[in-house]
Every structure is written in C-alpha cells, then in structure tokens.
Amino acid sequence: MQKRATIKDIAKALDISVSTVSRGLRDHPDISKDMCQLIKDKAKELNYHPNHIAAGLRKRSSKIIALIIPEISMFFFPSVIKGVEEVARENGYQLLVLQSNDDLEHEKRNIQMCLDHSVEGILISLSNKTSNIDHLINLPASGIPVVFFDKSIENSPFDEVVIDDEDVAFQAVKNLVHEGCKNIAIILGNENLLITKRRERGARLALVNANVEATFVYAESFNKAQIALADYLSSHHPDGMFLMSDELMAAASQPLSGKGCLVVGISDGMIPEIVNFPLKYFYHSGFEIGKLAASKLVHRILMSTEGGQNTPAERIILDVKMHSLH
Amino acid sequence: MQKRATIKDIAKALDISVSTVSRGLRDHPDISKDMCQLIKDKAKELNYHPNHIAAGLRKRSSKIIALIIPEISMFFFPSVIKGVEEVARENGYQLLVLQSNDDLEHEKRNIQMCLDHSVEGILISLSNKTSNIDHLINLPASGIPVVFFDKSIENSPFDEVVIDDEDVAFQAVKNLVHEGCKNIAIILGNENLLITKRRERGARLALVNANVEATFVYAESFNKAQIALADYLSSHHPDGMFLMSDELMAAASQPLSGKGCLVVGISDGMIPEIVNFPLKYFYHSGFEIGKLAASKLVHRILMSTEGGQNTPAERIILDVKMHSLH
DNA sequence: ATCGTTTGCGCAATCGTTTGCGGTTAAAAA
DNA sequence: TTTTTAACCGCAAACGATTGCGCAAACGAT
Numbered sequence: 001m002q003k004r005a006t007i008k009d010i011a012k013a014l015d016i017s018v019s020t021v022s023r024g025l026r027d028h029p030d031i032s033k034d035m036c037q038l039i040k041d042k043a044k045e046l047n048y049h050p051n052h053i054a055a056g057l058r059k060r061s062s063k064i065i066a067l068i069i070p071e072i073s074m075f076f077f078p079s080v081i082k083g084v085e086e087v088a089r090e091n092g093y094q095l096l097v098l099q100s101n102d103d104l105e106h107e108k109r110n111i112q113m114c115l116d117h118s119v120e121g122i123l124i125s126l127s128n129k130t131s132n133i134d135h136l137i138n139l140p141a142s143g144i145p146v147v148f149f150d151k152s153i154e155n156s157p158f159d160e161v162v163i164d165d166e167d168v169a170f171q172a173v174k175n176l177v178h179e180g181c182k183n184i185a186i187i188l189g190n191e192n193l194l195i196t197k198r199r200e201r202g203a204r205l206a207l208v209n210a211n212v213e214a215t216f217v218y219a220e221s222f223n224k225a226q227i228a229l230a231d232y233l234s235s236h237h238p239d240g241m242f243l244m245s246d247e248l249m250a251a252a253s254q255p256l257s258g259k260g261c262l263v264v265g266i267s268d269g270m271i272p273e274i275v276n277f278p279l280k281y282f283y284h285s286g287f288e289i290g291k292l293a294a295s296k297l298v299h300r301i302l303m304s305t306e307g308g309q310n311t312p313a314e315r316i317i318l319d320v321k322m323h324s325l326h
Numbered sequence: 327m328q329k330r331a332t333i334k335d336i337a338k339a340l341d342i343s344v345s346t347v348s349r350g351l352r353d354h355p356d357i358s359k360d361m362c363q364l365i366k367d368k369a370k371e372l373n374y375h376p377n378h379i380a381a382g383l384r385k386r387s388s389k390i391i392a393l394i395i396p397e398i399s400m401f402f403f404p405s406v407i408k409g410v411e412e413v414a415r416e417n418g419y420q421l422l423v424l425q426s427n428d429d430l431e432h433e434k435r436n437i438q439m440c441l442d443h444s445v446e447g448i449l450i451s452l453s454n455k456t457s458n459i460d461h462l463i464n465l466p467a468s469g470i471p472v473v474f475f476d477k478s479i480e481n482s483p484f485d486e487v488v489i490d491d492e493d494v495a496f497q498a499v500k501n502l503v504h505e506g507c508k509n510i511a512i513i514l515g516n517e518n519l520l521i522t523k524r525r526e527r528g529a530r531l532a533l534v535n536a537n538v539e540a541t542f543v544y545a546e547s548f549n550k551a552q553i554a555l556a557d558y559l560s561s562h563h564p565d566g567m568f569l570m571s572d573e574l575m576a577a578a579s580q581p582l583s584g585k586g587c588l589v590v591g592i593s594d595g596m597i598p599e600i601v602n603f604p605l606k607y608f609y610h611s612g613f614e615i616g617k618l619a620a621s622k623l624v625h626r627i628l629m630s631t632e633g634g635q636n637t638p639a640e641r642i643i644l645d646v647k648m649h650s651l652h
Numbered sequence: 653a654t655c656g657t658t659t660g661c662g663c664a665a666t667c668g669t670t671t672g673c674g675g676t677t678a679a680a681a682a
Numbered sequence: 683t684t685t686t687t688a689a690c691c692g693c694a695a696a697c698g699a700t701t702g703c704g705c706a707a708a709c710g711a712t
Binding site: 332333334344345347348349376377379380381382383384385 | 697698699700701
C-alpha cells in the first residue's frame with residue numbers, strides 16, 4: 001500500500017510550492033481561481049486527504065471534542081452521546097468519549113488526557129464526587145471551552161445545558177397530590193448530586209404546598225434501587241411514587257408490578273415503554289441535551305478562535321413536557 | 327494562563343539539548359541514570375505533559391482507537407462502549423466513537439475520518455447495508471488493524487469477536503421445544519445482517535430437529551418491533567417465543583404482558599430485569615465483547631509496531647451461559 | 653603510551669501543514 | 683514611458699517531539 005498523498009506530493013506533481021497548495025486547497029485569496037482548481041483537481045486525483053495531526057500541531061487544534069461522563073450505562077447517556085456525535089460530526093469534529101467512573105481523580109486524569117490530545121472543547125457531566133472544579137477552572141484560559149450538562153455544580157463560570165430540575169420535580173409531585181395520593185414515595189438518586197438536591201427540593205416544595213407527607217428513598221444505582229425498592233415496598237404501600245430517573249424507573253419495574261400505585265417520573269422516553277406499570281413522565285431528552293450542549297460548545301470554540309469577545313456563561317434550560325403512557 | 331511546558335522548556339532550564347530530554351524522559355540507555363532523574367524532576371516541576379499530537383506526527387501514531395457502530399441506542403452498544411473504553415484507557419489509548427447510522431456511505435466516511443485522524447486501530451460493528459468491505463480491506467496494509475465484533479461478514483480477513491450465533495439460537499429454541507411449546511414465534515432483527523441469518527439458521531435447525539412449526543417475524547427497530555409484535559399477538563397465540571436481542575425483548579415487554587407465553591432470548595442482562603414477563607436468556611455480554619475486541623485490537627497494534635509477524639485472523643467466540651429470571 | 657570501546661550527549665533532519673514576509677510579474681494609473 | 687498597486691506565488695520558519703548519526707570524554711586493554 002502506498003503512503004497517503006501529502007500536499008508535498010501534489011506540489012511536486014504540479015511543480016509548485018507547498019504553500020501554494022496549502023492555500024489553494026482552502027481558497028486563500030492570494031491564489032488564483034485557476035490555480036485553485038488545478039490544485040483541487042490534482043488533490044482529488046491523488047486521493048489527497050489532509051492530515052489533521054500535522055495541521056493540528058501547527059494550528060494547535062485537533063478537530064476533536066471530548067465528552068466526559070460518569071459512567072456509560074443504558075440510561076440517559078446513550079442518547080446524549082448520540083446527540084453529541086451528530087452535532088460534532090456535522091461540524092467536522094470527532095468525539096472522544098471518556099468515563100470518570102464517578103471518581104474525582106479519574107475525572108482529573110481525563111481532563112489531562114484531553115489536554116494531551118489537544119481537544120478543542122469539553123462536554124462534561126460531573127462525577128458525584130466532584131464538589132469543586134479547580135481542575136476545570138482554567139481550561140478556558142488555555143483556550144478550551146467547557147460546557148456542563150445534566151450534572152453540574154452551583155455558581156460555575158461555565159455554560160450549562162440542563163432542565164429546570166426543581167420545577168420538573170415540583171410539577172411531577174404536584175401531579176401526584178392532585179391525583180389524590182396521600183402516601184407518596186419519592187425515589188431519588190445519589191444524594192451528593194446537585195441534580196438530586198434540586199429535584200428533591202422541588203418535590204418537597206410540592207409536598208409542603210399540599211401538606212402531604214412522603215417517604216424519601218435514595219439509591220445511587222440500578223441494583224441498589226432494585227433492592228431498596230423491593231425492601232421498601234415489602235413494608236409500605238404507597239399510592240403514589242415519584243421516580244427521578246430512568247434508572248430508578250427501570251429498577252422499579254418489577255418491584256412495583258401489580259401494586260396499583262400511581263407513578264410519575266422523569267425519563268428519556270424509552271423505559272416507560274418497557275416497564276410494567278402505567279405512568280406519566282416528564283420527557284427529559286438526552287438526545288436534545290446532547291445536541292444543545294454540543295452546539296453550544298462548537299459555538300464557543302468558534303468564538304474563541306474567531307476572537308469574538310467572550311459572552312458570559314449561559315444557562316440553557318430545556319423545557320420539559322409531560323407525557324403519559326398506557 | 328501560561329502555555330504548557332514542552333521539552334524545550336525542560337532543555338532550556340537544564341541547559342541541555344532537547345534530544346537528551348526526549349530520551350531521558352523515556353529512559354533511553356544512552357542517557358545516564360542521574361541525567362534521567364534530573365530531567366524527570368524538572369519535568370514534574372514544570373508540570374510537563376507530552377503533546378501527543380506532536381509525537382503522533384513524528385511517530386505517525388495517535389494513541390487513539392476508533393469504535394464504529396451502526397447506531398447508539400440503549401441496547402447492547404452502551405456496554406460495548408464501556409468495555410472498550412476501559413481497555414483502551416488501561417492501555418493508554420483514547421476512544422473515538424463514530425456512528426454509521428446503518429449507512430454504507432456514512433461508514434466509508436467514518437473510515438476516512440479515522441485515517442485523517444491517524445487512529446491506530448478500528449473496532450467496527452458493520453452497518454446492515456454493508457455487504458462488501460472494500461473500504462476496509464486495505465487498512466491493515468496501511469498499518470491500521472481492524473477488529474470486527476457483533477456484526478461481521480463472512481470470510482473476512484479480520485479478527486472478530488462474536489458469539490456462536492447459530493448455536494445459541496439453536497439452544498434457545500431447543501429449550502422452547504423441550505418445554506413442550508408447539509406454537510412458537512421466532513422474532514428476528516434486520517434480515518440483511520449476518521447475525522440475523524445465523525441466528526435464524528440455528529432456530530430453524532432446532533425446529534426441524536423437533537419437527538415443530540413456527541412463525542418468523544422480522545423487525546429491525548424497537549418501534550417496528552413493538553408494532554409488529556402487537557399486530558402478531560392480536561391474531562396469534564404462541565406458547566413460546568424466541569427473541570434474538572434486547573431491543574426486541576424490550577419491544578415485546580408490553581405486547582407480551584400477561585400472555586403467559588414461554589420466552590427465551592439473547593440478552594446483555596439488563597432488559598430481562600425490567601421486562602414484564604418471566605424468561606430465560608442467553609447472556610450475551612456487550613461489556614465482555616467490548617473488552618475482548620479492544621484487547622485484541624491493542625494486541626494487533628502492538629504486534630504491528632513491534633514488527634512481529636502477522637498471525638492469521640482469529641475468530642474469538644464468547645461462550646454464552648443461560649440464565650433464568652423470575 | 654596507544655588504540656579500541658563504551659558511555660553520554662548534541663546536531664540537525666524529519667513528520668505534514670500553516671503562515672508571515674518578501675519577491676516577481678503584469679495590469680492600471682500617471 | 684514610468685510609477686503605483688494589485689494579484690500571485692515561493693521561501694523558510696514555525697508547531698513539539700523523535701531519532702539517525704556524529705563526536706567527545708572516559709575507560710579498559712595491550
């Protein structure tokens with residue numbers, strides 16, 4: 001197999017300089033239309049494809065963005081990845097996927113990896129151990145924009161793409177009390193997460209407003225939730241339940257089977273089609289979040305390279321509609 | 327923010343040459359122990375981190391491997407990604423994730439992207455439109471190993487990591503007939519896929535052996551399967567069903583609810599915990615497949631750079647155990 | 653003391669592109 | 683006809699790291 005053609009080869013073939021080729025390929029005004037065409041034709045003929053690595057070295061760019069997530073499970077993140085990949089590709093970027101495994105050191109190492117590979121931007125959903133963001137804070141100063149999504153932290157200087165967690169949880173629980181539930185279970189994820197705190201706050205607010213008591217159950221993984229729920233349901237008989245995520249909803253599927261309990265959740269939309277009980281859910285689209293976050297990131301990258309002035313961090317809040325199933 | 331330290335900075339600080347630094351950092355025998363230590367200390371002091379892009383340009387490597395999959399859904403692939411990411415990271419590689427969207431042109435473009443970014447190896451699950459692999463065939467000649475997993479093609483010169491599709495399907499359906507099912511439904515995915523053909527062949531063999539009739543239903547996505555199954559079940563009353571994938575199993579969850587039909591499937595293990603009916607399944611671990619495929623790829627990369635002789639393509643077949651739930 | 657080896661390090665080219673600057677030519681202005 | 687001004691293009695230095703080769707000092711052996 002012969003090596004890939006470089007701009008050198010096409011320069012040699014046309015007996016012109018590499019700089020002319022480099023410019024011609026990108027329609028630099030210094031190069032005549034005719035020459036440009038000649039160059040491009042020859043490029044096609046030689047099946048030339050630019051070497052991003054070399055260009056990246058020179059331009060200190062890589063056409064790569066990174067996505068850092070706590071852990072790849074079947075819940076939520078796959079659709080995020082899908083959305084991000086789509087937008088990235090449309091904009092000529094490739095996507096590096098990294099897991100932090102909900103570990104701060106790991107997250108730090110991932111950031112370092114991003115630097116080593118000169119990624120042009122970072123999309124991150126924070127680990128549940130991340131309570132400060134020193135490891136991220138001066139990334140923008142080195143020209144690497146950061147966008148948070150889903151799991152963020154308060155008062156960060158970064159853009160973030162989220163839903164109004166508090167309000168959604170509030171609406172969901174309010175819905176339960178309006179349906180007349182008197183004995184409600186609120187099922188939440190990892191307590192350290194801001195997202196959990198916010199959703200809990202919303203839920204509590206709805207309960208206080210309606211003057212209804214409720215039991216709170218925390219579980220940070222599918223398996224733990226399965227056990228916790230089975231355990232809880234063996235001794236309690238709630239007439240209403242709020243599940244803050246798809247993972248919890250999936251875990252509830254079997255324990256909740258045949259319990260005749262009203263269920264409201266927050267979901268990406270697929271799990272409700274699979275589980276065992278009728279429910280309402282607020283559609284929290286991972287796909288949309290991924291697309292929005294990636295768009296925002298790409299935009300930031302463009303701004304910083306085009307030298308546009310830095311607009312302040314933006315908080316993009318997806319609106320969330322209620323669906324009901326069965 | 328000051329720029330990242332380079333080996334030049336280390337060299338300057340120590341008043342030695344960059345070549346010495348480069349060698350010292352990697353314990354080249356030409357460099358004395360003392361000097362090595364000096365260099366490393368200074369490197370740590372300056373918080374030096376190598377620039378993979380620059381090194382990659384020179385060494386024509388990138389420390390990046392690519393994973394190309396048809397489409398990221400919540401089924402199967404998330405665990406594959408997880409497994410691949412883990413092995414990649416352990417071996418100092420980063421992971422580029424690309425989708426082909428089950429489109430051949432898209433797949434070709436993805437391969438090109440891989441070349442542009444000088445990835446060191448490619449893990450691929452073929453699109454269902456891919457009936458020949460001309461676009462992959464001379465990748466190894468350019469030094470880029472390719473490993474197939476899950477969705478492959480017959481007589482390819484590449485390593486592949488799969489399960490024994492035919493046998494697993496055979497076992498599964500045999501199980502149904504042994505349980506006394508007389509009216510079996512065989513639910514399969516996209517007909518173009520080799521994986522489907524193989525599983526179908528296994529299923530048919532079991533049926534022929536037992537002299538039992540069955541109905542075959544094909545559906546290539548979750549939504550289509552939901553409809554096809556609801557439709558099928560409205561006019562048929564199978565006493566046994568074989569579902570060849572998690573996606574189909576999930577789609578069957580609600581239509582099959584309360585039908586009292588024996589179900590056997592092939593699954594990554596999570597969906598069975600969520601769905602609505604008791605079932606047996608053959609555990610087809612995406613995580614394991616991802617890890618094995620990535621290991622094989624990393625090994626190939628090592629071989630090709632170490633100049634070891636090319637061992638012939640290997641077909642790695644995971645063994646699949648039966649689980650039963652509920 | 654002399655010659656041959658190591659040992660330890662630096663020089664400079666190289667990977668493929670980009671880009672500031674300088675130079676040439678031809679067309680336009682004077 | 684001379685000068686100005688574009689329009690085009692090439693030279694060469696980057697980007698950060700790797701690596702073949704050369705060269706000096708230090709060592710051992712004769």
